[in-house]
Amino acid sequence: MNPTVQSYFDTQTCTATHIVFDAPGGQAAVIDPVLNYEPKSGRTTTKSADQVLAFLATNNLQLQWLLETHAHADHLSGAQYLKEKAGGQIAIGEKITEVQKTFKTLFNLEQEFPVNGTQFDVLFAADAKFSIGRxxxxxxxxxxxxxxxxxYLIGDAIFVGDTLFMPDVGTARCDFPGGDASQLYHSIQKLLSFPPATRLFLCHDYPPAGREVCTQTTVASQKASNIHVRDGIAEADFVAMRGKRDAGLEMPYLLIPAIQVNIRAGAMPAAESNGVHYLKIPVNGL
Ligand SMILES: [Fe+2]
Structure with a gap:
């Protein structure tokens, strides 16, 4: 059975959120939801997540899963807000524990901050299977x-997270802590080994001038024309290209707030004695 997919694009962070379901009236998963955040004022809003809630309500969908592809550095997760409003389990890959350890150190988080992933409801082991309704x-x-x-492989669709972008944009950066271009090359080959017609849904799009935003492509089109990893590009060439390119990239402008919230499954750090939640900035730490 193949899923129906409804996608929303957050233009502030260039992030796609996908709602995946079998039929109206059934169960749904939301992949990579966004909590809107304005860094100048430190204010959060829920416009993006409220679009998701409205679609779920209109289609009488029960929210079963909130699926994160990784701890995002470019937007804050809306998973906690959606869970409060509509239920569901928040899930991510089990290696999130490594990311939590890295950033607990960088942000000098409270001693009791757990680095065992317990902020999430479910941690998926590598290639673990599960179901979303039928x-x-x-x-x-x-x-x-x-x-x-x-x-996330769901029927004939894969939600690729930060691996591949549109063929004319290429691939995700590998210069965050624990990133590795050689690993990314092999991960992408794993995705491109699925049948040519497999639908690929992206986490981001950064369209070149003159092209509309698009967050869906196929294995066939990636193999034919991805500027970084189309058929015929060797691992060594990819790794060299990625290293050179990553050396010139700036930090994502929401990295500092986003990471602190996303390693907590979309929750803010506990409120201080005045009831206000605070995020830290590691001065000269990055
Ligand atoms: Fe990312």
């Missing part, structure tokens, strides 16, 4: 962008 699903382990990335 749909069969699998959490494909695809490290490289971070050590914890998973892609």
């Amino acid at each position: 749909l069969t699903a699998q959490a494909l382990y695809v490290p490289g962008h971070t050590p914890a990335d998973v892609a």
Whole structure:
């Protein structure tokens, strides 16, 4: 059985959120939801997540899963907000524990901050299988962008997270802690070994001038024309290209707030004695 997919694009962070379900009235998964965040004021809003809630309500869908492909550095997760409003279990790949350890140190988080993934409801082991209503699903382990990335195979569709972008944009960066271009190359080959017509749903799009935003492609089109990993590009060439390119990239502008929230499964750090939640900035730490 193949899923129906409804996608929303957050233009502030260029992030796609996908709602996946078998039929109206059934169970749904939401992949990579966004909590809107304005860094100048430190204010959060829920416009993106509220679009998701409205679609679920209109189609009488029960929210079963909130699936994260990884601890995002470019947007704050809306998973906790959606869980509060609509239920469901928040899941991510089990290697999130490595990411939590790295950033607990960088942000000098409270001693009691757990680095065993217990902030999430479910941790998927590599290539673990699960179901979304009547749909069969699998959490494909695809490290490289971070050590914890998973892609979700659901029917004839794969939600690739930060591995592949559109063919004219290429691939995800590998310079975050624990990132590895060689691993990403092999993870991408794993994704491209699925049948040519397999639908690939992206986590981001950064369209070149003149092209509309698009967050869906196929294995066939990636193999034919991805500027970084089309057929015929060797691992060594990919790794060299990625290293050179990553050396010139700036940090994502929401990295500092996003990571602190996303390693907590979309929750803010506990409120302080005045009831306000605070995020830290490690001065000269990055
Ligand atoms: Fe990412």
